């Protein structure tokens with residue numbers, strides 16, 4: 001198992017946001033996290049990434065067989081965990097180009113390597129754009145494309161995507177999806193996939209381009225049900241999230 005979350009409870013600013021999360025993601029698998037606003041989806045991501053304000057009060061996070069619950073964010077990133085944020089911070093004084101060099105382990109005085117140059121062009125970033133401060137004055141679509149470009153520099157073994165399709169036009173969703181597929185080894189045969197991921201989506205539009213193996217519905221800090229992504233989305237479209245509460249209360253037989 002690549003990632004195992006066991007009985008995880010998390011407090012943020014003294015509030016218990018995640019209550020008892022159990023989740024396992026195998027090598028080569030892509031899972032989806034669904035759930036109403038405020039259920040705790042982003043909190044789960046930031047806890048996996050090890051942000052200090054997300055306090056684990058119970059349970060553990062195991063990655064590649066190692067207990068990472070007490071590791072720093074930096075240590076987790078080095079182990080191969082990456083994230084594309086919903087609203088990433090602006091970094092004044094640091095250009096996209098410099099951040100890409102840092103993430104792809106290049107020296108600052110070197111030219112950006114040809115692979116990254118090619119990827120930047122593919123994601124529609126001009127040479128001048130790469131000299132802009134990270135996320136400063138970027139449009140919504142530019143922020144999302146820049147997040148994916150940075151992940152391509154890192155090529156993490158496990159990547160979390162927080163609503164990669166929100167606020168993105170159809171052409172950009174297609175462009176981003178192609179690179180998300182690369183990050184998740186989607187263009188390889190199932191048995192040959194090594195990279196894994198967890199995607200937050202509200203409307204499920206991205207799943208038309210990036211297929212997922214399993215979906216989980218997070219409700220009020222707990223996973224209410226798990227199963228086939230298309231079926232679960234269809235159920236939510238028909239009955240809303242209340243159907244997931246019933247599913248959690250009496251199992252799939254009700």
Ligand SMILES: Nc1ncnc2c1ncn2[C@@H]1O[C@H](COP(=O)(O)OP(=O)(O)OP(=O)(O)O)[C@@H](O)[C@H]1O
Pocket residue numbers: 012013015017035036037038039040041042043044053
């Ligand atoms: N730093 C914080 N301080 C106080 N409360 C917080 C903090 N971060 C998250 N919360 C609370 O935790 C709950 C879960 O928030 P979270 O952002 O994880 O939900 P979400 O499922 O990602 O929601 P959405 O779908 O709206 O993005 C919310 O009630 C939120 O207000």
